[in-house]
Amino acid sequence: MLDEARRLRSTGGDFVEFVTTGAPAAGAFHCSGCGYGVTVQTALPRCPMCGGTTWERAPSTVFSRSPDRG
Secondary structure, three states, X not given: OHHHHHHHHHHXXXXXXXXXXXXXXXXEEEEOOOOOEEEEOOEOOXXXXXXXXXXXXXXXXXXXXXXXXX
């Protein structure tokens, strides 16, 4: 299912930006290896499910908080 989502995004001309473990980050991310999701406020960890080190930002939804709200 994750591969299908990536394929659909790639056909739209968009690209997926990957971020590696240890990089400063804030927000929701999914492991590029297994799809496990994390929300971080400081730095991205190693994936606790598969040990992966590459993450992609989770897509926004109507339920995400607006950046201007505290």
